[in-house]
Amino acid sequence: MSAESLQYPPEVSLAGVGRMSLSGDWTLAASRLLEINAQKIVEHGSHATSLIIDLQAVSHLDTAGAWVINRAQRELTQARISVALERIRPEYEAMLREAAYRDFHPPPRHRSPLIFDLLVDLGASVVGAFHDFYRGVAFLGEFVSTLAYVAANPKHFRFTALVSHIESIGLRSAPIIILINILVGAIVAQQGIFQLERFGASSLAVDLIGILVLRELGVLLTSIMIAGRSGSAITAEIGSMKMREEIDALRVMGLSANEVLIAPRVLALVCALPILTFIADMSALLGGMVVAWGYGDISPVAFLSLLKAAIAFRTFAVGLIKAPFMALVIGLIAAMDGLATEGSAESLGRQVTSSVVKSIFMVIVLDGLFAMFFAAINY
Amino acid sequence: MTLVDAARSQTEMTNQDGEVIIRVRDLVVGFGEKLVMNRLNLDVYRGEVLGFVGGSGQGKSVLTRAILGLVPIRAGSIEIFGQNRNALDPAHRRALEQRWGVLFQNGALFSGLTVKQNIQMPMREMRQISQKLMDELAMLKIELVGLSIDAADKFPSELSGGMVKRAALARALALDPELLFLDEPTSGLDPIGAAEFDELISTLQHSLGLTVFMVTHDLDSLYSICDRVAALADGKVIAQGPLKNLLESPHPWLKAYFHGVRGGRLTSTFGDYRNS
Ligand SMILES: Nc1ncnc2c1ncn2[C@@H]1O[C@H](COP(=O)(O)OP(=O)(O)OP(=O)(O)O)[C@@H](O)[C@H]1O
Numbered sequence: 001m002s003a004e005s006l007q008y009p010p011e012v013s014l015a016g017v018g019r020m021s022l023s024g025d026w027t028l029a030a031s032r033l034l035e036i037n038a039q040k041i042v043e044h045g046s047h048a049t050s051l052i053i054d055l056q057a058v059s060h061l062d063t064a065g066a067w068v069i070n071r072a073q074r075e076l077t078q079a080r081i082s083v084a085l086e087r088i089r090p091e092y093e094a095m096l097r098e099a100a101y102r103d104f105h106p107p108p109r110h111r112s113p114l115i116f117d118l119l120v121d122l123g124a125s126v127v128g129a130f131h132d133f134y135r136g137v138a139f140l141g142e143f144v145s146t147l148a149y150v151a152a153n154p155k156h157f158r159f160t161a162l163v164s165h166i167e168s169i170g171l172r173s174a175p176i177i178i179l180i181n182i183l184v185g186a187i188v189a190q191q192g193i194f195q196l197e198r199f200g201a202s203s204l205a206v207d208l209i210g211i212l213v214l215r216e217l218g219v220l221l222t223s224i225m226i227a228g229r230s231g232s233a234i235t236a237e238i239g240s241m242k243m244r245e246e247i248d249a250l251r252v253m254g255l256s257a258n259e260v261l262i263a264p265r266v267l268a269l270v271c272a273l274p275i276l277t278f279i280a281d282m283s284a285l286l287g288g289m290v291v292a293w294g295y296g297d298i299s300p301v302a303f304l305s306l307l308k309a310a311i312a313f314r315t316f317a318v319g320l321i322k323a324p325f326m327a328l329v330i331g332l333i334a335a336m337d338g339l340a341t342e343g344s345a346e347s348l349g350r351q352v353t354s355s356v357v358k359s360i361f362m363v364i365v366l367d368g369l370f371a372m373f374f375a376a377i378n379y
Numbered sequence: 380m381t382l383v384d385a386a387r388s389q390t391e392m393t394n395q396d397g398e399v400i401i402r403v404r405d406l407v408v409g410f411g412e413k414l415v416m417n418r419l420n421l422d423v424y425r426g427e428v429l430g431f432v433g434g435s436g437q438g439k440s441v442l443t444r445a446i447l448g449l450v451p452i453r454a455g456s457i458e459i460f461g462q463n464r465n466a467l468d469p470a471h472r473r474a475l476e477q478r479w480g481v482l483f484q485n486g487a488l489f490s491g492l493t494v495k496q497n498i499q500m501p502m503r504e505m506r507q508i509s510q511k512l513m514d515e516l517a518m519l520k521i522e523l524v525g526l527s528i529d530a531a532d533k534f535p536s537e538l539s540g541g542m543v544k545r546a547a548l549a550r551a552l553a554l555d556p557e558l559l560f561l562d563e564p565t566s567g568l569d570p571i572g573a574a575e576f577d578e579l580i581s582t583l584q585h586s587l588g589l590t591v592f593m594v595t596h597d598l599d600s601l602y603s604i605c606d607r608v609a610a611l612a613d614g615k616v617i618a619q620g621p622l623k624n625l626l627e628s629p630h631p632w633l634k635a636y637f638h639g640v641r642g643g644r645l646t647s648t649f650g651d652y653r654n655s
């Protein structure tokens with residue numbers, strides 16, 4: 001019932017003592033007027049000892065209208081006023097019967113003080129963090145055993161899936177990673193030259209770029225980018241499959257989600273991330289070289305020979321060694337969070353967010369651990 | 380033409396004016412190369428329950444979605460309440476959309492909201508009524524469709540398949556629409572539930588003057604509540620009219636449908652019932 005039926009808003013008119021008649025459209029479309037007029041019935045009716053409500057002039061009645069009329073009748077009856085509905089159109093009788101007033105007793109919602117809730121939340125999230133860690137380790141174990149199984153039965157491995165995931169994770173991320181790293185390399189070079197010039201040591205900027213980019217920035221930026229781009233995609237894919245019972249369908253076919261869905265994705269990440277890191281390193285150096293040439297008057301030939309003196313193969317290797325571990329962390333967190341999705345769309349959103357936040361955090365923590373490790377072994 | 384005339388006289392028995400609520404003319408809908416609707420024509424009259432039958436994958440859901448404006452149409456016209464939805468400005472389109480309720484084949488409940496919130500969603504968006512009345516109306520609708528009160532605070536993922544159907548119907552009825560689209564409402568319900576459902580639809584039809592467009596495979600529903608039946612095959616409505624006309628139709632698909640193993644069993648009882 002839309003705007004045009006509002007030509008006849010619901011109305012209550014008094015027709016003598018103990019008698020009133022209703023007219024107009026008693027429908028939900030009347031919105032607030034419906035409740036206001038129902039209130040009028042109660043107010044006018046409460047002066048009488050008995051009341052007859054004439055419904056003949058009601059032009060439209062829906063369940064909402066029937067409900068408020070019944071409710072008013074009930075309120076009056078409770079105040080010991082007898083109420084009778086009169087001249088009801090036959091087609092509305094069924095409606096009034098269907099919408100007969102009844103008390104609904106929704107299960108009581110239990111409320112607790114806010115501070116209590118906050119403490120409970122805090123406690124739950126601390127326990128949840130430990131639980132997450134525990135689950136993560138268990139999941140890693142499961143994943144490794146899946147890999148061992150796949151290694152023993154290579155026929156079971158889905159190579160086509162692996163290749164297609166490498167394409168979507170690796171190849172398709174390359175342009176954005178190249179772009180970001182060229183920019184970051186350029187910025188580091190510009191800042192390095194600008195700050196070191198004051199000491200007359202602008203050529204040291206090349207050392208800065210080389211070491212910083214190859215050891216840390218290249219792999220870190222790539223991992224963060226992939227966590228945001230591909231980790232979230234993996235969580236969303238697996239999460240929505242969980243929501244639509246596709247994971248259960250796999251399980252009852254005797255297939256494991258780990259083997260079919262997760263292993264190919266995580267392995268694809270593990271293969272793709274070192275390659276992407278290499279691409280990132282090269283792009284950042286290129287960005288640095290261009291800026292050094294244009295802004296610091298260091299020609300590309302000079303840049304390369306300075307770079308050669310500044311870095312060793314190990315500088316480059318340190319960055320690349322980290323990449324597969326980063327990939328593993330991103331992949332496992334993404335898959336685990338995907339599998340933790342529950343039935344609702346909100347839950348999926350939450351899991352994707354949590355997956356991205358957790359994996360970026362873990363990537364940075366892991367990078368720190370590696371820095372400590374390499375310092376300890378003097379590499 | 381006789382079929383249509385018969386249909387008219389039939390609807391005029393239930394409703395005097397025989398006003399056309401949905402008028403589909405020469406509708407063409409396709410995906411890629413494949414045409415799902417090919418110059419399809421269909422009329423739905425005010426106050427009737429139209430049962431829409433057709434084989435699986437023939438395009439019943441697609442036609443419903445096309446009428447609702449969810450699938451782009453390639454050619455032809457669709458008028459609802461005498462208005463072409465695509466030609467309306469947003470305000471009028473909104474007004475039009477408030478006059479119908481839709482039950483999707485898979486329920487399509489909002490997964491992040493409880494059943495009660497699902498039902499209140501259209502009320503909250505369209506009407507200014509108090510939370511108390513909204514709660515009461517939601518509860519009323521929940522009871523009306525045969526759900527128990529404690530389902531009100533459950534999330535869709537916590538419901539059984541049949542409960543999802545009922546909750547989705549409750550949401551479709553939230554604004555007491557004039558026109559109801561039901562896509563296989565009784566599939567997934569037990570026979571008792573399905574019979575109650577049929578009864579509910581027919582009560583609503585009579586008291587609210589509801590027009591119902593119902594896609595169904597449930598022969599019982601066709602016999603018990605449908606005023607008219609339309610059958611879809613090969614992208615066209617191959618027959619529309621009162622059920623008894625379709626039962627006598629010589630079309631091979633209709634013959635198989637109504638006089639096959641399952642259909643035959645029911646048709647014979649229906650025949651007995653009619654003759655008695
Ligand atoms: N989005 C889409 N893209 C491509 N093809 C589609 C799409 N939606 C539906 N179809 C095709 O249109 C045809 C009709 O589908 P539809 O869902 O309408 O069938 P139906 O008659 O409702 O069947 P059922 O009784 O099984 O529900 C099918 O062949 C289907 O493959």
Ligand SMILES: [Mg+2]
Pocket residue numbers: 439440441484562
């Ligand atoms: Mg369908």
